[in-house]
Amino acid sequence: MIPNWLLKRSSLTPSRTALSFCGKQWTFQELKQEADLIARKLRMNGLEEGDRIALLGPSNPDMVFVIHGCLLAGLEIVMLNSRLSTKEILWQLGDANASLLIVEDELLRQTKIQDVPMITFSSLQSSEQRDFTISKMWNGSRTITIMYTSGTTGFPKGVRQTAGNHTSSALSSVLNLGLTEEDSWLCTMPLFHISGFSILVRSVIYGMEVKLYEKFDTKTIVDEIRNGTATRMSVVATSLRRILEEFEETETVAHPTFRTMLAGGGPVPDDFLRRAESRKLPVLQTYGMTETSSQTATLSSEDALRKSGSAGKPLFFNQIKIRDTEQPGELGEVLIAGPHVTPGYIGHAVDRDPLEDGWLPTGDIGYFDDEGYLFIVDRRSDLIISGGENIYPAEVENALLSHPLVKEAGVCGQSHPVWGSVPVAFIVLSGDVAEEELDMHCGELLARYKIPKAYYFVDQLPRNASNKLLRRELKEWASLK
Amino acid sequence: MIPNWLLKRSSLTPSRTALSFCGKQWTFQELKQEADLIARKLRMNGLEEGDRIALLGPSNPDMVFVIHGCLLAGLEIVMLNSRLSTKEILWQLGDANASLLIVEDELLRQTKIQDVPMITFSSLQSSEQRDFTISKMWNGSRTITIMYTSGTTGFPKGVRQTAGNHTSSALSSVLNLGLTEEDSWLCTMPLFHISGFSILVRSVIYGMEVKLYEKFDTKTIVDEIRNGTATRMSVVATSLRRILEEFEETETVAHPTFRTMLAGGGPVPDDFLRRAESRKLPVLQTYGMTETSSQTATLSSEDALRKSGSAGKPLFFNQIKIRDTEQPGELGEVLIAGPHVTPGYIGHAVDRDPLEDGWLPTGDIGYFDDEGYLFIVDRRSDLIISGGENIYPAEVENALLSHPLVKEAGVCGQSHPVWGSVPVAFIVLSGDVAEEELDMHCGELLARYKIPKAYYFVDQLPRNASNKLLRRELKEWASLK
Numbered sequence: 001m002i003p004n005w006l007l008k009r010s011s012l013t014p015s016r017t018a019l020s021f022c023g024k025q026w027t028f029q030e031l032k033q034e035a036d037l038i039a040r041k042l043r044m045n046g047l048e049e050g051d052r053i054a055l056l057g058p059s060n061p062d063m064v065f066v067i068h069g070c071l072l073a074g075l076e077i078v079m080l081n082s083r084l085s086t087k088e089i090l091w092q093l094g095d096a097n098a099s100l101l102i103v104e105d106e107l108l109r110q111t112k113i114q115d116v117p118m119i120t121f122s123s124l125q126s127s128e129q130r131d132f133t134i135s136k137m138w139n140g141s142r143t144i145t146i147m148y149t150s151g152t153t154g155f156p157k158g159v160r161q162t163a164g165n166h167t168s169s170a171l172s173s174v175l176n177l178g179l180t181e182e183d184s185w186l187c188t189m190p191l192f193h194i195s196g197f198s199i200l201v202r203s204v205i206y207g208m209e210v211k212l213y214e215k216f217d218t219k220t221i222v223d224e225i226r227n228g229t230a231t232r233m234s235v236v237a238t239s240l241r242r243i244l245e246e247f248e249e250t251e252t253v254a255h256p257t258f259r260t261m262l263a264g265g266g267p268v269p270d271d272f273l274r275r276a277e278s279r280k281l282p283v284l285q286t287y288g289m290t291e292t293s294s295q296t297a298t299l300s301s302e303d304a305l306r307k308s309g310s311a312g313k314p315l316f317f318n319q320i321k322i323r324d325t326e327q328p329g330e331l332g333e334v335l336i337a338g339p340h341v342t343p344g345y346i347g348h349a350v351d352r353d354p355l356e357d358g359w360l361p362t363g364d365i366g367y368f369d370d371e372g373y374l375f376i377v378d379r380r381s382d383l384i385i386s387g388g389e390n391i392y393p394a395e396v397e398n399a400l401l402s403h404p405l406v407k408e409a410g411v412c413g414q415s416h417p418v419w420g421s422v423p424v425a426f427i428v429l430s431g432d433v434a435e436e437e438l439d440m441h442c443g444e445l446l447a448r449y450k451i452p453k454a455y456y457f458v459d460q461l462p463r464n465a466s467n468k469l470l471r472r473e474l475k476e477w478a479s480l481k
Numbered sequence: 482m483i484p485n486w487l488l489k490r491s492s493l494t495p496s497r498t499a500l501s502f503c504g505k506q507w508t509f510q511e512l513k514q515e516a517d518l519i520a521r522k523l524r525m526n527g528l529e530e531g532d533r534i535a536l537l538g539p540s541n542p543d544m545v546f547v548i549h550g551c552l553l554a555g556l557e558i559v560m561l562n563s564r565l566s567t568k569e570i571l572w573q574l575g576d577a578n579a580s581l582l583i584v585e586d587e588l589l590r591q592t593k594i595q596d597v598p599m600i601t602f603s604s605l606q607s608s609e610q611r612d613f614t615i616s617k618m619w620n621g622s623r624t625i626t627i628m629y630t631s632g633t634t635g636f637p638k639g640v641r642q643t644a645g646n647h648t649s650s651a652l653s654s655v656l657n658l659g660l661t662e663e664d665s666w667l668c669t670m671p672l673f674h675i676s677g678f679s680i681l682v683r684s685v686i687y688g689m690e691v692k693l694y695e696k697f698d699t700k701t702i703v704d705e706i707r708n709g710t711a712t713r714m715s716v717v718a719t720s721l722r723r724i725l726e727e728f729e730e731t732e733t734v735a736h737p738t739f740r741t742m743l744a745g746g747g748p749v750p751d752d753f754l755r756r757a758e759s760r761k762l763p764v765l766q767t768y769g770m771t772e773t774s775s776q777t778a779t780l781s782s783e784d785a786l787r788k789s790g791s792a793g794k795p796l797f798f799n800q801i802k803i804r805d806t807e808q809p810g811e812l813g814e815v816l817i818a819g820p821h822v823t824p825g826y827i828g829h830a831v832d833r834d835p836l837e838d839g840w841l842p843t844g845d846i847g848y849f850d851d852e853g854y855l856f857i858v859d860r861r862s863d864l865i866i867s868g869g870e871n872i873y874p875a876e877v878e879n880a881l882l883s884h885p886l887v888k889e890a891g892v893c894g895q896s897h898p899v900w901g902s903v904p905v906a907f908i909v910l911s912g913d914v915a916e917e918e919l920d921m922h923c924g925e926l927l928a929r930y931k932i933p934k935a936y937y938f939v940d941q942l943p944r945n946a947s948n949k950l951l952r953r954e955l956k957e958w959a960s961l962k
Binding site for chain 2: 001002003008009011012013015016136137171174175176178179180181205206207300301302313316317319339372
């Protein structure tokens with residue numbers, strides 16, 4: 001059994017700051033009051049313990065209140081990515097079979113979602129309340145969140161993240177990073193991603209302030225780091241680059257109380273790490289994913305520079321092995337086990353076991369060096385990581401192939417100075433189509449960041465004898481463009 | 482599953498200091514090597530995974546190596562209190578049915594234990610080794626330690642403390658106290674007590690140095706605190722008093738990096754807390770016991786002064802309630818639940834469930850104030866806490882009654898300026914016996930600290946109509962002496 005995070009935390013340290021946003025602050029006691037109000041309004045809207053809702057909102061305090069309100073009410077939350085296209089959202093809503101969509105008013109206007117049971121943030125706010133008894137303890141296997149992530153098939157799967165998963169993730173992290181009462185975590189990652197959501201979880205488990213930002217504004221963020229008003233931050237390579245550039249332009253360095261820049265969501269160039277060092281930014285590379293409720297391995301601060309480029313060692317409660325290898329240095333698929341690993345999927349993939357013999361196959365390729373440090377050499381061969389967002393080529397290909405004049409499509413990543421990588425498409429047409437038309441077509445089906453940044457029209461795609469698309473060759477083609 | 486603590490820790494941070502003693506230091510890598518050697522020697526001595534051994538040793542590095550060696554070898558350790566009489570030790574050995582007694586050479590000479598299967602530290606050191614594969618993961622329900630504690634019957638019961646108990650205790654503690662790489666914990670508590678053993682557990686789970694002392698030398702300890710060479714310490718009221726006196730005599734204060742003085746094992750006088758404050762000693766009162774693998778509730782640093790006298794709030798994963806009460810302020814028996822609570826006993830008490838409806842009844846009397854802070858008003862009515870050691874009157878009474886000329890005996894605590902409380906006996910004799918003879922008689926049966934410090938010969942003991950000893954009245958008698 002695991003204590004109801006916010007209930008326990010607000011009883012332990014009610015007057016500590018839990019959340020700050022645009023100069024406003026909420027203590028844990030206030031956060032609990034806000035969440036409690038939401039929970040009772042959710043109950044009034046017919047939602048009962050164990051029900052599943054979907055949530056579409058921005059990274060702001062209202063969203064935090066709704067998230068904690070849902071947890072107090074005992075609901076499972078399908079965290080919808082607000083960058084997705086309306087079609088993608090509708091597909092996930094259908095697959096998740098959520099009782100209700102809770103959607104922020106502005107995002108509803110933008111996405112024009114209709115014909116699903118829903119309630120807006122503002123309607124929820126003006127709802128009546130129904131009293132109920134909040135569970136003090138949670139079963140560790142209780143599903144807290146569901147986040148969709150795609151695989152090689154191009155069909156997103158809803159990944160369950162339980163109370164036990166999230167809790168052990170936060171505990172493993174604290175044993176690596178430590179904790180003081182002065183800690184506060186800058187959150188510029190979207191809350192619908194595990195990178196952002198896990199900061200909310202750490203906050204209530206640790207009794208730590210979250211400094212929430214809806215948008216990533218480089219100058220403001222750098223001010224926080226420079227002035228010592230925050231001590232931790234999670235970044236992807238793209239945001240780290242912006243932060244570095246701002247520090248370099250202003251010729252300043254991080255405040256000595258700033259303790260950890262947790263860099264994940266894909267590879268961080270070595271050059272960034274060196275530049276960060278000279279700006280006194282303690283960058284720790286980390287390796288994690290939706291299926292592991294955030295971090296699986298992270299560098300220790302004492303190794304940050306000596307083992308630059310490594311994702312560190314598997315955190316205290318976690319295990320990693322490299323498939324079919326025995327010696328350090330041997331490359332293979334990264335396999336993960338531990339209390340932070342998802343127990344499974346929902347929806348169409350509900351019967352699929354994410355594990356093989358108790359281990360989560362990641363598709364990523366890596367090795368351990370002779371001191372036991374993990375190096376990730378290549379993400380699963382086809383994955384494109386663009387500004388920290390994962391793009392699965394098969395999903396983009398499916399979208400392209402649904403156009404009547406697209407005969408074949410092959411999508412891969414092309415390196416990009418800002419986003420690390422962007423998707424590009426090689427296309428075999430069966431008639432005349434303009435690039436703009438493909439853009440519009442994809443725009444209706446896909447999140448903006450998934451739309452190919454270039455279309456290369458070719459006579460045929462590289463395939464092997466059994467007609468399988470040769471993705472490696474495709475990548476070579478892209479690198480030559 | 483829980484990772485093998487030392488194996489995991491030595492892989493994560495091999496070169497951090499794990500242990501220091503008399504100016505010598507061992508890294509986690511070195512600690513693991515020492516423990517590994519012991520484990521292989523234990524295997525050579527016929528011990529297999531799951532076997533139970535008893536351990537009798539002082540608080541020194543050899544003892545730490547043997548403890549971790551036993552854990553690597555997969556053994557259950559009965560932690561014997563070296564202050565017990567030989568008879569008491571033999572009783573526990575019999576009750577625990579341990580395969581082997583591992584005993585430090587000097588303690589063997591002192592206790593003159595014989596006729597039990599045993600090996601001394603020195604014989605173990607010179608043993609041959611047998612290779613085996615160390616389990617990387619432990620089942621959470623694996624028994625790590627067994628510590629004997631007495632109840633109202635006067636018969637000590639062997640309390641199981643599992644890997645899950647110890648681990649969750651360390652995790653709950655870190656969420657309260659925090660953790661930095663600079664932390665080191667002064668250990669002057671005996672390792673056979675949960676207060677000392679839990680420091681070893683925190684060390685391997687956190688990657689934190691233990692500064693071990695075999696004896697409590699006030700000047701040396703105060704030097705560590707004053708010079709900032711240690712950041713944490715566990716104390717009982719008696720040792721806190723000595724520390725305060727030394728600080729006061731030398732007119733010095735604690736170093737600002739000294740962060741926590743965890744004060745448990747019985748009540749701490751308010752006066753001590755005020756004096757500690759003026760010496761810049763951050764004292765946090767805590768409440769725990771053998772059955773809860775150390776801390777259950779502890780004050781937060783922000784509440785240390787405001788809530789002086791309170792044992793704080795139940796730590797993150799722990800629950801406390803007061804039997805049959807609904808309102809703050811109502812007194813009742815303290816009941817405890819959580820992953821840190823023992824699953825049960827061994828030996829003669831193996832079939833006894835320590836829990837009632839999932840809650841551990843402590844016999845202690847307390848209440849919550851209206852802000853949820855726990856106050857312990859009275860230890861279980863008959864318990865005598867003397868210098869942090871628990872003394873159960875029934876056990877002392879049994880020893881006295883085994884003398885042929887003692888007809889009736891009633892034992893209770895009498896307040897004492899150094900030890901807080903000491904046991905005294907009210908005795909009805911059936912013939913002439915000198916106090917010295919009773920002292921010798923008790924000395925053969927009981928640990929020295931349990932021997933009554935005074936004998937009061939009376940005509941009859943205070944009893945109620947059904948002839949039950951009125952312990953409250955006995956205490957009143959003692960207070961008038």
